[in-house]
Amino acid sequence: MTQMTTQGTTAAAGAQIRRGVSLYSFQEEFFLRKMTLEDCVAACASMGALGIETLAEQMMPGFPNLSDRFYDDWHRMMAQYGTTPVCHDMFLDTKRFRGRVLSDDEQVASIERDLRHAHRLGCTVMRVLMFVRPEILVRCIPLAERYGVRMGVEIHAPLHLSHPWILRYSEVMERENSPFLGYVLDMGIFTDHFPPVMMERFRRQGATPEIIEHVRAAYDARTLPEYVINDVREMGGTPLDIGMAEVLRHNLWSNPKHLLEHMPRIFHVHGKFYEMDDQDRETSLGYEQVIPVLVQGGYQGYICSEYEGNRHIQDAFEIDSVEQVRRHQRMLARLLGEREAAHV
Amino acid sequence: MFDRYIVVEDTLKNVPDGVQFGARLPYYRGLGLSMIEAVDVTLDGQSVPPEDVSVTLSGQTYRVPDMEHEPDAVWNFGEVGTVTVRRPAGLPPGEHEVSVRFRLRVSYLPMLLTGQDRKVLRVGT
Numbered sequence: 001m002t003q004m005t006t007q008g009t010t011a012a013a014g015a016q017i018r019r020g021v022s023l024y025s026f027q028e029e030f031f032l033r034k035m036t037l038e039d040c041v042a043a044c045a046s047m048g049a050l051g052i053e054t055l056a057e058q059m060m061p062g063f064p065n066l067s068d069r070f071y072d073d074w075h076r077m078m079a080q081y082g083t084t085p086v087c088h089d090m091f092l093d094t095k096r097f098r099g100r101v102l103s104d105d106e107q108v109a110s111i112e113r114d115l116r117h118a119h120r121l122g123c124t125v126m127r128v129l130m131f132v133r134p135e136i137l138v139r140c141i142p143l144a145e146r147y148g149v150r151m152g153v154e155i156h157a158p159l160h161l162s163h164p165w166i167l168r169y170s171e172v173m174e175r176e177n178s179p180f181l182g183y184v185l186d187m188g189i190f191t192d193h194f195p196p197v198m199m200e201r202f203r204r205q206g207a208t209p210e211i212i213e214h215v216r217a218a219y220d221a222r223t224l225p226e227y228v229i230n231d232v233r234e235m236g237g238t239p240l241d242i243g244m245a246e247v248l249r250h251n252l253w254s255n256p257k258h259l260l261e262h263m264p265r266i267f268h269v270h271g272k273f274y275e276m277d278d279q280d281r282e283t284s285l286g287y288e289q290v291i292p293v294l295v296q297g298g299y300q301g302y303i304c305s306e307y308e309g310n311r312h313i314q315d316a317f318e319i320d321s322v323e324q325v326r327r328h329q330r331m332l333a334r335l336l337g338e339r340e341a342a343h344v
Numbered sequence: 345m346f347d348r349y350i351v352v353e354d355t356l357k358n359v360p361d362g363v364q365f366g367a368r369l370p371y372y373r374g375l376g377l378s379m380i381e382a383v384d385v386t387l388d389g390q391s392v393p394p395e396d397v398s399v400t401l402s403g404q405t406y407r408v409p410d411m412e413h414e415p416d417a418v419w420n421f422g423e424v425g426t427v428t429v430r431r432p433a434g435l436p437p438g439e440h441e442v443s444v445r446f447r448l449r450v451s452y453l454p455m456l457l458t459g460q461d462r463k464v465l466r467v468g469t
Contacts, residue, residue: 027372031346031422057373061420094451096378098412131452311345 014298017291019332020044020051020086021325022270023059025307028319030059038077043322045081047329047344051302052078053087053127053268056117064113071120078122086302087184087268088118088149089127104136111140119147125268125301127184128153130165134172137181144180152184152267160189160254161262173265182265187272187285187306191251194219195274195284197312202244204316211241215248225249256286256293263297274309276327280334291335303332346370350444350461352424357468358434363387366424367399367444370459374421375448377406377414381456382447385429388440396430439464 021044029035035043037059044052056063060070078085092110094102102110111132118126126144128137128151137151144151153169155161173181194216203212211232218228225248232245259266275283294303305328310319330344352366369375383399385392394408401419405428419425427444445460 024372027421031349031368033422055373057375058421061374061418061423063374091373092451093376093379095449096376096415096451098378098381098449129452314346315348 014300015295016300017294017336018051018302019047019049019329019336020053020084020302020304021047021049021329022053022055022087022089022304022306024053024055024089025305025325026321027058028310028314028321041077041081041083043325045083047326048333049305049325049329049344050083051086051304052083053089053302053304053306054085054121055089055091056114057091064117066117066120074121085122086304087125087127087152088114088121088123090114090118090129092129092132094131104139107132107136108139108143111136112143115140115143115147115149115151118149123149125150125152125184127268127270130154130156130159130169134169137169138172138176141176141178141180145178150180150182150267152182154184154186154270155189156186157188157191157252158250160252161258162254170262182267183262184268184270185259185266186270187287187290188270189252189254190256190286190290191284192253192286192289193284194248194251195312197275197283197309198247199244201312201315202240205240206238207240207244208235208237211235211237212244215245219248219251222253253286256290259290259293259299260297263299266299266301268301269294269299269303270306271303271328271332272306272308273324273328274312276324276331278327280327280330282328282331287331287335291332295336305329305332345372345459347459347461350446350459351442351463351465353463353465354468355424356435356440356442356465359428361430361432363429363431363435365427365442365465367427368422368424369419369448370446370461371448371450371457372421374418374423375450377411377417377419379415379449379451380411380419380446381449382445383408383411383427384445384447385427386441386443387429387431387435392429392431398428398430400426400428435467437467439466 023040026040126149130153159165229245232241273282305325307321307324333344347370349368350370355366385397397408398405441464443462448457450457
């Protein structure tokens with residue numbers, strides 16, 4: 001039997017998995033000014049989720065022109081709450097100017113700006129959106145080295161580890177063989193069931209009950225989205241029903257075993273979730289299947305909770321992101337075999 | 345996303361030469377103004393020409409048609425901007441329907457992101 005610790009797991013496979021939170025999770029409360037950046041960090045610390053992931057353009061107003069004082073205060077917070085900066089989520093505004101796309105030089109300069117920011121926060125990983133072209137990233141490798149920040153291309157549904165779009169990056173990564181180029185995994189590529197929160201929203205908006213049931217069952221049967229969309233048309237589906245079926249195009253189940261061949265390149269995991277029930281279970285994503293594979297593969301890094309359910313229920317319900325993240329952290333602690341999960 | 349929060353409750357008021365209310369951007373991060381392609385405002389079902397609409401953020405005021413030239417000015421995430429509609433007569437006291445529709449140019453999306461909200465607000469004194 002392997003040695004367990006309160007934070008992280010198994011020595012046998014060499015896996016060292018730590019819990020963290022993407023502050024993206026608290027966007028509803030921050031947007032409405034119910035929580036500050038510091039409140040968000042404090043909430044994570046209270047759950048023993050000590051890795052902090054941030055979106056500068058969400059909760060750090062003034063980015064990219066942040067003052068020395070901002071960074072000093074950031075490090076004061078990290079020390080006070082015992083938290084660690086883990087990942088900076090970048091954006092690249094290629095369409096910043098109307099009528100033209102940023103030149104390659106401008107794109108590299110924008111990414112350097114983000115690498116510098118990640119470095120000043122103390123992050124060792126930067127999430128790179130998957131629309132950033134591989135040749136741009138290759139140009140940024142020396143910059144990533146200079147700032148000591150690994151660039152992880154986000155593998156996000158509807159793409160997956162073997163998708164042609166992702167294979168472009170894998171080919172480049174093999175050729176470059178740089179420890180600064182790899183992947184950030186998003187749990188959305190392991191969507192086991194059509195997320196009930198999305199389905200219920202379509203129901204509230206007036207989707208046809210028998211079509212809802214058809215789409216739900218078709219997802220579980222792994223039917224191709226195009227076939228399901230066609231079925232819905234033939235069943236006389238309304239535009240809303242067809243829209244619900246089209247959601248299938250953006251979700252997918254892929255086999256977590258594929259992670260094993262990519263493990264050395266997986267820098268970070270986005271623990272995306274849509275909805276935690278009151279038994280601390282995610283209602284659609286395959287955490288129970290994926291985490292054992294990460295452990296088996298010797299994954300070393302963080303899983304950061306990323307609550308994304310707010311946008312699917314905010315039309316009808318009050319949102320309590322902190323409670324949702326707490327349940328997700330309890331689930332992670334359980335799946336990672338932490339002995340003291342009850343405190344989370 | 346965040347559509348229901350675009351028009352801010354209890355903010356409608358008459359000002360000299362116009363009408364003002366608060367609005368938020370329906371997106372999960374701040375965005376440079378140059379990436380806001382449209383801010384379509386209607387008052388009581390009547391659409392307002394873009395040149396009659398301006399937005400004030402952190403004390404700076406931008407006319408909607410000029411926003412495309414402002415890549416460095418940012419509408420921060422969750423920030424309540426003050427929308428001013430030029431309307432010399434103002435609005436009579438009572439309830440009015442305020443609607444705002446944004447079109448946002450988000451680089452990683454192939455299409456424009458659209459968000460809209462409509463609320464009935466009461467003109468304050």
